[in-house]
Amino acid sequence: MTAARARAHVVTRSIDGPHPAVGSPADRVHEPHGTITRARCMRRRRPAPMDDTLRAVRAGAAEPAGPACATGVLRPDMVPFGAPDGDVYGRAADAVRAADFLSVVGTSPRVEPAAAVCATAVDRGAASAIVDTEAASYDDFASDVPRGDVEPVVPRVVAAPEAGGPPVG
Template sequence: MTANRPLIAVLTGAGISTDSGIPDFRGPNGVWTRDPAKEKLFTFDNYMSDRAVRVESWRARMENPAWTARPNAAHLALVELERAGVPIRIITQNIDGLHQKAGSTPRKVIELHGTMFTVRCMGCGARGTMAETLDRVRAGEDDPACMECGGILKSGTIMFGELLDRDTIDAAAQVAMACHHFWAVGTSLRVEPAASLCEVAVRSGASLTIVNAEPTPYDHLADDVVREPIGEALPRLASALKASLLG
């Protein structure tokens, strides 16, 4: 692959993982669509101030379908692009690790909202694994505290109302500015600053393709808007791009 080949940046949201059995949030069968009260489990202030919310959150973490989910055709299509030598970076709003599980090189995946596989203490900053902490929950601790300082533990993910890591969002913005093609896949593009990466890419001269079942606030900027199922659309788009670049 020569240096002048276009860099592909792919922003992925919850919709790319629904075929793996992980429900999205705002879709017709989304977690919050079916039960709006669930949103409080993902809100930082509620989590920090209400022990009952934390207890319910730990119970929900144990039952998260992402623990047993497998990558689907959409994740694998991006892996095939990378293996074909296409310069690709993935910017994901997901916390499920399915891009890495599919085979995408971890350093080429930017996890905007963190990962569900770690925990951190909101008091002293100590970190640990989610697996070890869930073992404590199963053993009877309904709201496990930090083993170092007794502080509140939370998943290593970014909740609503919590600031994104500055270095992470800066890295994502650099990718958006450098790419020649920007694909937004399975995201409502309603959560900032992730959604605005579309505009960053377009202003820097990239083409924009949006693959999402529902309209988004950035559709008017897109060169192509695709409404077909992601598991069908992304392999098709990836195959066409690979053919155009590699012949």
């Protein structure tokens, strides 16, 4: 594994937890749109595992508060479009500001708040690749804009020298 890959972070629009599920380190996955894998206390904003919350409800708890919540009012830890979670988005922006290379895959550059990481990379001057089947607003700022389905294209982008991988032949 290259040093660049060892430092890789994932900023994702996915809300169903696919990146940690396939082994991405949880402290390097940033979910500015939230996730359905956690509940969040409406008062204290503390997270709780969604599985624990659902188990308590199924067992008959009217207010499955637990130690994470003072009120018992929990909701899925998701963020409406255009209203990023400041803490999560801040950590994602910090990771992008520290990056030498940004790979944007799929429709991310068209949906806020995840699209804003593209602006952060542009402001920083980081090299970037935007992989999608359609044009996006940040394409003109990207170092590379390969078009096509992500499955065959992403491995080539990740292996490119700008991304810290071996030369593509």
